[in-house]
Amino acid sequence: MSLNKEQIKYLAILSRMDIQDSEIKDVVDKLSRIVEFVDQLQAVSTEGTEPMAHPLEQGQRLRIDKVTEDNQREKIQLNANETNNGMYLVPKVID
Amino acid sequence: MNSNWEIVIGLEIHAQLATKSKIFSGASTAYGGEPNTQACLVDLGYPGTLPVLNQQAIEMAIRFGLAVDAEISSRSVFARKNYFYPDLPKGYQISQLDLPIVVGGNMSILDGDGNEKIIGITRAHLEEDAGKSVHEGLDGLSGIDLNRAGTPLLEIVSEPEMSSAREAVAYMRKIHSIVRYLEISDGNMQEGSFRCDANVSIKRFDQKELGTRAELKNLNSFKFIEKAINHEVMRQIEIIEDGGEVKQETRLYDSDLDETRPMRSKEEANDYRYFPDPDLLPVIIDETYIADIKKTLPELPNAKQQRFIETYNLKVSDAQILTTTKQLADFYEAVEKIANTESQISANWVIGDYTAALNRDDLEIKDAKLSAADLAGLLNKIADQTISGKIAKEVFEAMWDGEGSAEEIIESKGLVQITDDSEIETIIDQVIENNPSQLAEYLSGKDRLFGFFVGQVMKETKGKANPQKVNEILKNKLT
Numbered sequence: 001m002s003l004n005k006e007q008i009k010y011l012a013i014l015s016r017m018d019i020q021d022s023e024i025k026d027v028v029d030k031l032s033r034i035v036e037f038v039d040q041l042q043a044v045s046t047e048g049t050e051p052m053a054h055p056l057e058q059g060q061r062l063r064i065d066k067v068t069e070d071n072q073r074e075k076i077q078l079n080a081n082e083t084n085n086g087m088y089l090v091p092k093v094i095d
Numbered sequence: 096m097n098s099n100w101e102i103v104i105g106l107e108i109h110a111q112l113a114t115k116s117k118i119f120s121g122a123s124t125a126y127g128g129e130p131n132t133q134a135c136l137v138d139l140g141y142p143g144t145l146p147v148l149n150q151q152a153i154e155m156a157i158r159f160g161l162a163v164d165a166e167i168s169s170r171s172v173f174a175r176k177n178y179f180y181p182d183l184p185k186g187y188q189i190s191q192l193d194l195p196i197v198v199g200g201n202m203s204i205l206d207g208d209g210n211e212k213i214i215g216i217t218r219a220h221l222e223e224d225a226g227k228s229v230h231e232g233l234d235g236l237s238g239i240d241l242n243r244a245g246t247p248l249l250e251i252v253s254e255p256e257m258s259s260a261r262e263a264v265a266y267m268r269k270i271h272s273i274v275r276y277l278e279i280s281d282g283n284m285q286e287g288s289f290r291c292d293a294n295v296s297i298k299r300f301d302q303k304e305l306g307t308r309a310e311l312k313n314l315n316s317f318k319f320i321e322k323a324i325n326h327e328v329m330r331q332i333e334i335i336e337d338g339g340e341v342k343q344e345t346r347l348y349d350s351d352l353d354e355t356r357p358m359r360s361k362e363e364a365n366d367y368r369y370f371p372d373p374d375l376l377p378v379i380i381d382e383t384y385i386a387d388i389k390k391t392l393p394e395l396p397n398a399k400q401q402r403f404i405e406t407y408n409l410k411v412s413d414a415q416i417l418t419t420t421k422q423l424a425d426f427y428e429a430v431e432k433i434a435n436t437e438s439q440i441s442a443n444w445v446i447g448d449y450t451a452a453l454n455r456d457d458l459e460i461k462d463a464k465l466s467a468a469d470l471a472g473l474l475n476k477i478a479d480q481t482i483s484g485k486i487a488k489e490v491f492e493a494m495w496d497g498e499g500s501a502e503e504i505i506e507s508k509g510l511v512q513i514t515d516d517s518e519i520e521t522i523i524d525q526v527i528e529n530n531p532s533q534l535a536e537y538l539s540g541k542d543r544l545f546g547f548f549v550g551q552v553m554k555e556t557k558g559k560a561n562p563q564k565v566n567e568i569l570k571n572k573l574t
Binding site: 054058062067073076089092093 | 114115116120121122123129130131132133134135136139147148149150151152153172177179180181193194228229230233235236237238239240241366368371373375376377378379
């Protein structure tokens, strides 16, 4: 299976990637090759096989419901571009 | 309006689980903290961190599943739901898709005609909540508070089996009541702990396939759900009757304007590219664990309601009101145990004066000064005829304000009922003597003046005369 330009543009929007028109052809080619590689897997019959959710054959370990983390806001927000009254500031999301 | 149209509604309810810590981290879930003081590195999606699942969230989901007769999956899987929004730092929400923890189930409600109707539950799955955005007063920027990010949610998805806004509200109230009985969610709608999205479509009665649906987002009060759905149904009918087509879209309800409007496409992403989260292993739940949890389930609203009707001989509607919350039901039973009044009288007081006082002062049962024993004490004063039901209301108000026990208030205000025949007789004689013209009118056939005399006696005794005795003696005197 190979991908087309429209699919790449759509994926770029979903994944918030800025792909220039000049780059699209290159991306189409490279991604298509990856998808074709994965296509080989389709040749294997999986009938009667339960879908695998994780390669490790064990169950999830669970945590006791206890508050173990304290407030680290000051330290963490040293990484933020901009804050106001403890909130992270970002470009406005709605009008 | 709807005579030609059948309405089809399905609900997705989000109940915030009452765990102390988040679903995948040890940060606190307490409501109302300073912004970002309860958002740790896991919640913020920092590289190198890993989610570790909260056992309590699993247990609460199982409790819910057992309460609605669902199947608990022996193996369930967490998946990533991918979309970009600033209040979702990882760029994906951890949720469940193919293998949710709770599968199937059902809930009985009363339909518009008061008949029992079973609403199917498709599934209930665990997921993490996102953060909160603030858009006002920040100079054209948005502020992000991630305290809520990672709070455990149980998303309860119904079958599209409700056929009116009222049924949808009845179903949501029932689920609300159940999660509170199970103590798995505080159900606080103002704080967003319990909210729902509604899928609404219409079709002609003879039409087989469902119509195109619109999804109404984030309805957080019972009143708004009903209004939003009714509004949306009208909108769809108008479109189709004008020859148009309903678009499949997400709409927001605006309670100020009482209308729904489409969310802009920017706010909407509907290609989530789910895949199993490689950071989390499948959750394996064994039968013994489920059986152990089953043993701890409380008596649920329907069972309790039935028991109240059978044990206390209550009206169905009263039993339903009393069992809405476990707290009110427990309160009633505590009163009922001590009070010597008939069960229905005790119920009337709990549903009537007591609930009215709670609502008036905006109090929870646990915060009210008047205890079940206090109220029972008051009812016993009616039962032993110390006071009349009417005077009891006055005593109740004084007790509510913390002026003392029923006994103390009756004593200090001199409210003891006059039951002594001769004393009542004396007062009646006096009233008859003071009102000769009314007496003449009564004797000439104006029967309804009887009430006037009763009133005068009550006025004379400040309501303390035993009403039955007054009636009895007065009848004798006036014939």
